[in-house]
Amino acid sequence: NPLYNFWNRSxxxxxxxxxxxxxxxARSCGGPAVKAVDDSLVSGPISDNSH
Structure with a gap:
């Protein structure tokens, strides 16, 4: 889900x-391998410190 910007998390x-x-x-779930997500697909920033 590009909303979470998961692959760009440190x-x-x-x-x-x-x-x-x-x-x-990711591969076993049928998703893409580790890669950066296009920032234009992300609706808003989610802080890397939000956990």
Missing amino acids: FTRCAPEIEKLFDSV
């Missing part, structure tokens, strides 16, 4: 193992 790339994990999960 935690998705904090370690190679984490990046591989997210890539594997």
